[in-house]
């Protein structure tokens with residue numbers, strides 16, 4: 282294999298890395314090569330929760346014999362480390378969600394005058410779920426009540442988060458049985474930090490149960506709240522055409538990139554960039570217009586709703602600057618490499634930090650405030666225009682780009698299966714029951730310079746659809762597919778298996794459905810709940826022929842996501858080394874024990890072929906347990922074999938925990 286192929290599996294990215302090497306410009310790819318992971322911390326065997334350590338629990342019999350200075354065992358240490366990752370990931374998504382709630386509240390009370398309720402239908406749907414009266418009331422009054430109700434998810438001391446009731450009844454019962462329905466998001470995060478501090482909770486299973494509780498507060502709390510409010514404020518996505526990769530940048534226009542996670546400012550920038558005064562301003566600086574692009578999850582937010590093109594995911598952020606064409610890059614929170622500020626000095630790019638929570642030394646700071654959103658967005662657009670004149674000729678100037686179809690909200694997926702009045706998940710359930718679609722995989726999470734970046738996403742995407750598995754993707758998983766040209770319906774004809782192809786052609790969808798940003802993994806939870814309610818498959822999320830895969834994860838947020846899927850009943854497979862790999866006991870709890878209790882599990886498997894085999898095995902075993910037709914490529918059964926209660930009970934008895942894979 283070519284040396285460069287080892288760094289990114291994306292050809293355009295690879296050429297920029299190569300250009301950078303020739304110009305002595307370092308990126309995360311070289312840094313990953315130089316800086317090997319610490320073998321102790323990597324597997325979760327390092328404890329640094331107090332200053333008697335850090336204690337390294339290593340050695341031949343570490344699991345039985347090694348102790349920290351306080352006596353903490355390896356399973357305790359590994360479990361604590363994982364729970365802290367979950368807490369951090371949940372905090373990130375849910376703090377983002379808190380800002381969305383506060384923006385909704387400010388919009389509803391008229392304090393944030395630049396924002397309005399765009400999707401009233403969605404507002405009513407959410408109000409209905411929350412038990413808030415909406416008929417005949419002013420829209421803003423309903424929106425205010427919705428925001429205040431969501432704020433309770435950050436403050437109630439007893440009871441359950443609002444959206445726990447959106448899960449299928451049986452899923453909820455499992456959570457209640459094991460005491461993992463979250464009370465409020467902040468409380469579970471705080472308790473996770475408390476329990477994992479020195480000298481508190483030392484039982485790995487007990488610790489991990491609280492980890493699941495915290496993770497549920499992310500998936501069915503913060504993330505789901507964020508998705509819903511973003512739809513209410515900026516519109517529920519419908520399919521849009523766009524483009525992906527570095528060729529989205531234009532030589533003769535001002536290129537302004539929005540990068541990060543919170544969508545409010547990016548939405549305002551999208552709005553402002555088309556104002557005639559702003560376009561005139563760009564022209565006065567010698568540019569033909571203003572070209573917006575996105576990066577990481579902010580890219581997904583504005584791609585889903587406006588078709589703004591994306592330059593790609595996490596590992597593309599430095600490479601985007603190295604095209605030499607980015608006049609300004611705004612960042613807010615999460616997944617922003619601090620390296621971009623130093624790198625930008627070699628080009629003309631202005632890095633603009635915008636969150637009160639996040640600064641990078643040497644970047645320009647223009648602080649976002651939802652009460653002055655339009656004014657701030659204009660300031661940023663003007664700064665990008667001013668900087669257009671400073672564009673130098675250096676840069677890789679890569680022009681590759683691919684068409685993309687995105688915008689598959691769960692509402693749209695429901696709508697496209699029956700129109701406005703007969704919208705349902707029936708056709709999808711039927712296609713799975715008949716074996717046209719073998720199962721569903723959520724392909725999500727980061728891309729990572731420790732592997733040929735985006736390569737495992739690409740491999741799994743092509744292999745899964747070849748095997749008639751429908752893919753729903755989010756976050757940088759979607760970016761990896763988009764920048765590889767995989768997010769178009771034509772892709773179905775080329776690569777999909779015969780059953781999946783038939784379904785995609787009949788409905789007119791791509792075999793990989795781009796569902797949005799990482800917080801929009803909550804859409805997958807909603808889809809699975811709707812499929813359970815529709816009937817014919819499992820009557821809870823657990824037991825569905827579905828699997829979650831994050832093949833190149835790196836963020837703590839990904840761990841929180843994986844765990845809320847596992848707690849909800851989805852077997853999850855992560856790539857790379859296991860962060861609890863040092864403890865067999867913790868590994869056993871997260872696979873076997875969680876499967877017995879919740880029908881979900883969390884595996885870590887670095888080998889892409891084994892990841893694929895494990896996913897297909899889970900899917901086939903779930904089909905078998907549901908007594909569905911055995912999957913055979915090209916051979917489909919009857920469309921509908923609904924099970925009666927007796928058959929279901931029989932199945933419950935027969936189904937054995939799926940363990941030890």
Ligand code: NFS
Nearest residue numbers: 578616726727756757799
């Ligand atoms: Ni998710 Fe989005 Fe990407 Fe990973 Fe980071 S941008 S929130 S954490 S790297 S998918």
